[in-house]
Amino acid sequence: MAKVLVVDDSASMRQMVAFTLKQAGHEVTEGRDGNDGLSKAQGLKADLVITDVNMPGMDGLQLTRELRKLGNYKFTPILVLTTEAGADKKQEGKAAGATGWLVKPFDPDQLMNTVNRVLR
Amino acid sequence: MSIDMSQFVDAFLEESFEGLERMETELLALEGGGDPETLNTIFRSAHSIKGGAGTFGFAAISEFTHGVETLLDRLRNGEQTADRDTVNLLLRAVDILRAQLEAARDGGEADPAEIAEVRTLIEAHLGEPAAEAPSSQTADTAVASSGAGWRIHFQPHRDLMRTGNDPLRMFEVLEEFGTLRVSCETGDLPGTAAGFDPEECYLAWTLELEGDTTEEQLREVFEWVEDECDLNIEPLTADAGAGAEPPDAPDAGASAAEATAAGGTRQPAASRGSESSSMRVNTGKIDALIDMVGELVITQSMLTDISEQLEDDPSQMEAQIERLRNGLAELERNTRELQESVMGIRMVPIAQIFNRFPRLVHDISGKLGKQIELTLKGEYTEIDKTVMEHLGDPLVHLVRNAVDHGIELPEARRAAGKPETGEVTLEAYHRGGNVIIEIRDDGKGMDAERILAKARDAGLVGPNQHLERHEILQLIFEPGLSTADQVSDLSGRGVGMDVVRKNIRGLGGNVELESEPGQGSRLTIRLPLTLSIMDGQLLKVGEETFVIPLIAIVESLQTQAGSVQQAFGKLPLYRLRDEYIPIVDLAALFGRAEPSPLPDPALLVVAEADDQRVALRVDDLLGQQQVVIKTLETNFRKVPGTAGATILGDGQVALILDAAGIARMAAGRDTRAA
Numbered sequence: 001m002a003k004v005l006v007v008d009d010s011a012s013m014r015q016m017v018a019f020t021l022k023q024a025g026h027e028v029t030e031g032r033d034g035n036d037g038l039s040k041a042q043g044l045k046a047d048l049v050i051t052d053v054n055m056p057g058m059d060g061l062q063l064t065r066e067l068r069k070l071g072n073y074k075f076t077p078i079l080v081l082t083t084e085a086g087a088d089k090k091q092e093g094k095a096a097g098a099t100g101w102l103v104k105p106f107d108p109d110q111l112m113n114t115v116n117r118v119l120r
Numbered sequence: 121m122s123i124d125m126s127q128f129v130d131a132f133l134e135e136s137f138e139g140l141e142r143m144e145t146e147l148l149a150l151e152g153g154g155d156p157e158t159l160n161t162i163f164r165s166a167h168s169i170k171g172g173a174g175t176f177g178f179a180a181i182s183e184f185t186h187g188v189e190t191l192l193d194r195l196r197n198g199e200q201t202a203d204r205d206t207v208n209l210l211l212r213a214v215d216i217l218r219a220q221l222e223a224a225r226d227g228g229e230a231d232p233a234e235i236a237e238v239r240t241l242i243e244a245h246l247g248e249p250a251a252e253a254p255s256s257q258t259a260d261t262a263v264a265s266s267g268a269g270w271r272i273h274f275q276p277h278r279d280l281m282r283t284g285n286d287p288l289r290m291f292e293v294l295e296e297f298g299t300l301r302v303s304c305e306t307g308d309l310p311g312t313a314a315g316f317d318p319e320e321c322y323l324a325w326t327l328e329l330e331g332d333t334t335e336e337q338l339r340e341v342f343e344w345v346e347d348e349c350d351l352n353i354e355p356l357t358a359d360a361g362a363g364a365e366p367p368d369a370p371d372a373g374a375s376a377a378e379a380t381a382a383g384g385t386r387q388p389a390a391s392r393g394s395e396s397s398s399m400r401v402n403t404g405k406i407d408a409l410i411d412m413v414g415e416l417v418i419t420q421s422m423l424t425d426i427s428e429q430l431e432d433d434p435s436q437m438e439a440q441i442e443r444l445r446n447g448l449a450e451l452e453r454n455t456r457e458l459q460e461s462v463m464g465i466r467m468v469p470i471a472q473i474f475n476r477f478p479r480l481v482h483d484i485s486g487k488l489g490k491q492i493e494l495t496l497k498g499e500y501t502e503i504d505k506t507v508m509e510h511l512g513d514p515l516v517h518l519v520r521n522a523v524d525h526g527i528e529l530p531e532a533r534r535a536a537g538k539p540e541t542g543e544v545t546l547e548a549y550h551r552g553g554n555v556i557i558e559i560r561d562d563g564k565g566m567d568a569e570r571i572l573a574k575a576r577d578a579g580l581v582g583p584n585q586h587l588e589r590h591e592i593l594q595l596i597f598e599p600g601l602s603t604a605d606q607v608s609d610l611s612g613r614g615v616g617m618d619v620v621r622k623n624i625r626g627l628g629g630n631v632e633l634e635s636e637p638g639q640g641s642r643l644t645i646r647l648p649l650t651l652s653i654m655d656g657q658l659l660k661v662g663e664e665t666f667v668i669p670l671i672a673i674v675e676s677l678q679t680q681a682g683s684v685q686q687a688f689g690k691l692p693l694y695r696l697r698d699e700y701i702p703i704v705d706l707a708a709l710f711g712r713a714e715p716s717p718l719p720d721p722a723l724l725v726v727a728e729a730d731d732q733r734v735a736l737r738v739d740d741l742l743g744q745q746q747v748v749i750k751t752l753e754t755n756f757r758k759v760p761g762t763a764g765a766t767i768l769g770d771g772q773v774a775l776i777l778d779a780a781g782i783a784r785m786a787a788g789r790d791t792r793a794a
Contacts, residue, residue, distance in 0.1 A: 010168045012132035013175065020123055054167050068282070074319070077284040083171045091347070099284035100344035105174030105182070108123040117293055117341075118284070 002047035002119050003027045007037030007063060008081070009055040017050060020108040021115070034058025038066050041073065048119055049078045050102075053089070061096040068097040077118035081106075125176055132172045133225050134400065137218070139165035141475050144214050148478045150202050159202070162210075163192040169217065181220045184235060187242040188213045194246070208486075209245060211479065212238050269298065269330040270338060273352040278320040280348045287325065293341050298331015328356065399505055401465050409461045416454045423447045463650050466506070470548045470557070471499035473512050477519055477546060484523045491530055491541040492523060501548035503555050504650045507627050511557075511647070514620040514631075518559050518643055519546065521617075526563030526641055536638060538562065550649075554629075557645040566635035568592045574601055593633045597621040625729075628654065628671065652749055656766070656776065658742035659725060661706045662713055666738075667747050667766055668777045674726040674733065676741060684718060691786060692718055694726075694735045701726060703735045704786045709761065710775075729780035736782070749776060761785050 004026050008014040018028040029044055031037030033055045041049065049067060053060040060080050067073040077099040082089045090101050102114045143165045146158050166189045173181035188210065194200040216238050219230040272294075276287060294300050305324040310316045329338070335353055342351050426447060430440050474496045485492040503511070527533075527542035534540055545560040568589050575581040575595045587595075595601060599618040624631045629647035648654060648671075656667040657676075684703070685693045691702040703724065707713035724735040747766040752759050763778040 009164075010132075010172055011135055012128045012172055013168075015131055016123075016125070016128045016175065019128075023123060054164050056161070056164060075281055075284055075286075081171075083167060083174075094283060094344070094347065097283050104171040107125075107175070118286075118289060 001025050001027060003029070003044060004115075005029050005031060005037065005041055005044065005046040005049045005051075007031035007034065007040075007049070007051040007055070007060065009033045009052060013052065013081075016108070017111060020111050023108075024112055024115075026119075034060065034063040034066075037063050041067055042070070045072050046076060048115065049073070049076060050081065050115075051078065052081045053093070054083075061092055061098075064093070064096040064098050079114065079118065129176050129224075132176050133221055136169045136172060136221050139169055140214050140218050140221070144211065144479050145475060147207050147210055147214070148482055151204065151207050151482075159192065159196045163189065163196050166192055178220075178224055180235075181217065181224065184213075184216060184220065184239060187239055187246070188217075191242055191246055200245075206245065209238070209241055211483075213242065269328065269356040270333065270335070271354050271356055272327040272329065272338065273324070273350075274327060274342070275324040275350040276321045276345065277348045277350075278322070280321050280345055281319065283344075283348070285345050285348070287321070287323075290341050290345075291325075291327065294327060294329055294338070297333040297337065298329050301328040301330075302326075330356070399466075399468070405461065405465050409458070409465070412454060412458045412461055416451075416458065419447060419450045419454055423451070459653070463504075463653070464502070466504050466650065467502035468505050468508055469500045470503050470508065470555075471496075473508060473515060474499045474546055474548070476512075476516070480516065480519060481523055481544060484520060485527075488524065489529060490523065490527055492527055493541050493543050495543065495545045497545065497547035498549045501550060501555060503548070503647070507555075507647055507650070510623060510627055511645075514623045514645075515546075515557070515559070517617075517620050519544065522559055522561040522563065522641070522643075526561035526565075528564050532564075536564075555647045555649060557647070559643045559645075560640065562640040565637040565640055566593055566596070566633070567637060568635075571595055571601070590634075593635055596633060597631065628669070630671075653746055654749060655744065656747040657725070657744050658768075658774070659706075659736070659738045659777075660740035660742055661738050664707070664710075664712060665742065665768065665772060665774045666706065666777050667774050668725065668727060668736070668779070669763070670744060672727045672729055672777075672779045674728045676723070676725045678721045678723055679718075680721065684720075684722075686718075694724060696726060696733075696735075699733065701733045701735045702783075702786055703737055704782055705737050706777075706782075709782065709785060727777075727779035727782075729778070729783065732780060732783040734779055734783040734786060736777070747774075747776065 004021050006014055006017045006021070006028055007030075008017065009032060014030050014032075018030055021028050029040050029046070031040045031051075034051075035058045037049075037051060038058065049064075051060040051063055055063075058066070064078050064080065067076070067078060078097065080093040080098045080101045081104055082093065082101050083104045093101050099118060100114070102111065106114075143162050146162045146165075150158050150162070166185055170182050170185035170189055173179075173185060191200070191206070191210070195202050195206070200206070216230065216235055220235070222228070223230045274287070280287070291300065291302060303326050305326070306322070308322045308324065310322070316322075338353055339346075339351075342349065423444070426440055426444050429436065477496065478494055481492055481494040484490075522544050527544065528536065528538075530540040533542060543560075543562045545558070547558045547560070549556055572581065572587065572592050572595070575592070575598070576583060578598075578600050580595060580598050580601065581587060597617050597620070599616070601618075621631050624645055624647070627647055629645060631643060631645045633641060633643055635641035655670040657670055657673060659666045659668060679694065683695050685695065685700070687693075691704065693700040694703050695701075703718065703722075705715055705718075708715040718737065723738050723741070725738055725741070726733060726735050728734075747768075749764045750766060751764045752762060759775070761778055761781040763776045763781075765773055765775050768774050
């Protein structure tokens with residue numbers, strides 16, 4: 001069982017990701033956007049962060065940069081959810097310090113396959 | 121893992137509808153300039169809808185949104201400008217998306233011709249066919265595979281771990297593909313501790329994987345780090361992997377494609393009724409409710425305690441009764457607060473309707489060549505959800521009228537010495553137990569003479585009947601009276617003013633018109649806060665108690681000598697000023713007693729509904745109180761002349777009278793009367 005922080009401004013996506021992870025036995029904390037995610041992260045030593053990219057206020061890339069600055073999150077896997085399959089978005093994510101990405105749309109199985117690559 | 125995705129569809133639909141509203145509002149703001157954040161907000165909404173639609177199985181929506189998103193991205197990057205045409209096209213796209221989402225919710229289908237048309241327009245705007253939505257399909261055609269296995273040389277760059285990647289976890293994934301032999305190269309390790317940074321990676325590995333794997337699968341393991349390492353993958357020589365199974369890669373590819381296809385065409389589980397019964401409630405409201413239930417429990421235990429004390433020690437009666445009174449007062453307060461809170465849960469901000477109007481006014485004024493500024497006030501005024509659902513159409517009609525018939529063309533306004541831009545204001549506020557909605561315009565106002573002339577032509581007003589200006593204006597709500605010189609494309613469709621008033625009255629409210637020629641008009645809609653509780657007057661008729669909505673009562677009075685006219689075989693008529701009002705014997709009407717002659721003096725309650733007045737003969741006026749309306753239809757059947765029933769404090773059931781129904785019954789026109 002791992003502690004996972006899920007950050008997405010879309011409630012339905014957040015619910016889907018959180019539900020899937022909980023079904024798999026993980027403990028999930030939800031963030032409504034980048035700022036909320038960052039403050040939730042500070043009170044929590046998450047084993048994995050999953051964040052959307054496009055969010056109002058602080059976006060997922062900025063959140064990733066901010067998290068990497070925190071001692072607790074220096075090596076924590078951070079997965080970004082992108083819709084653009086294009087290489088530039090993925091590279092932007094990597095440059096910001098993301099571990100990897102998951103391309104939307106995805107289903108629960110794809111989510112768990114990806115999550116299992118970084119949670120062991 | 122099998123997870124039912126349909127459970128997230130409601131949330132997806134709800135947030136998507138909100139996203140569309142936001143897109144619409146911001147698109148309209150864009151026309152007036154708009155800051156860079158405006159386009160970002162629009163883009164983000166479209167982006168979320170696309171992502172969610174793809175995930176929750178609405179492929180067509182996702183696909184349509186893709187073109188919209190591409191166009192928005194270009195606007196955002198300054199590659200194209202957001203001119204009026206573009207904004208209008210995007211507004212049409214919003215309409216399409218709304219129709220598609222509604223179809224997804226209600227189980228219908230959005231008009232394919234219209235979708236195709238807008239899609240073509242968007243493509244034309246982009247100057248190219250919109251690229252196909254990137255599919256999640258990863259089934260590659262060329263699947264190089266090696267029956268024997270692979271030799272992988274993996275040399276991470278020093279900073280690989282700084283992105284949270286870990287070679288060990290990648291090796292664990294590789295291990296799942298077959299037998300893995302790992303050898304580590306430590307040549308790059310610094311010789312002394314001084315040069316060693318524990319956060320960096322100095323190692324390299326050679327991995328030999330035996331088993332049936334495609335190169336693609338291996339590259340996928342290293343996909344996230346391909347720029348952070350030197351990677352070399354080559355097949356093991358055949359003899360090294362002797363005995364390995366022949367590849368069956370085509371099968372793997374096909375099943376991946378199948379999975380995607382199945383995911384892409386998933387239908388929503390069940391069709392959803394259009395009056396969907398879910399609503400979003402602020403958690404603060406629920407917390408307040410829980411607090412109040414807590415108080416209620418405390419009060420209840422206090423009352424229980426009092427009753428026990430009374431039993432144990434009857435001598436303390438006086439003091440205990442005092443405590444009992446306090447306890448009951450507390451209970452009353454709790455109940456009232458609880459009632460208000462529960463009602464509050466059904467309340468939603470009227471902004472949910474008001475927000476459609478900027479778009480509506482934009483579209484209509486554009487079509488008519490008028491310049492109009494719409495002002496919304498009090499959008500956060502709360503109103504019962506059911507009332508709101510039924511208020512949309514009447515309001516649309518009234519605003520459309522104000523724009524179409526009220527506001528003049530710019531030249532006409534200039535000639536009249538007014539600014540070229542007309543003003544339409546929509547305002548909502550609470551007054552007493554009512555919600556008031558005003559629609560004001562500074563247009564040309566109503567011509568009372570013309571309305572009166574038309575009403576006389578239509579036979580609504582007698583040739584010699586005199587009406588005050590205020591009364592004449594209210595005639596526009598009568599059926600069969602249209603004041604437009606020509607029926608235009610805009611106001612010709614939809615409902616008439618008579619239907620508007622009927623709908624509003626159906627909600628227990630009313631609508632009034634005030635207007636000054638040359639200065640504009642003001643429509644005032646008055647609505648009850650909720651439909652399930654109303655203020656009622658209790659009436660005694662024989663042994664029965666009835667309730668009549670306070671709003672329906674014109675006046676209560678005692679008959680005076682000579683004020684009642686009795687004609688054989690007809691209802692007696694009461695003369696109230698210049699009007700003759702039929703007197704109804706409620707006891708006889710509901711079959712509770714034989715018709716009896718009117719006593720003198722008689723107590724009458726004059727009630728009004730649908731412009732008909734009727735005088736109810738009662739024996740006594742009891743108190744006024746709030747009553748909870750229970751429908752008879754759901755539990756019994758429709759009873760003519762009643763609007764439902766309620767339970768009084770003493771447990772007695774009282775029928776709630778419907779003045780309009782009684783007037784119809786009294787006139788013998790109600791064919792449903794049993």
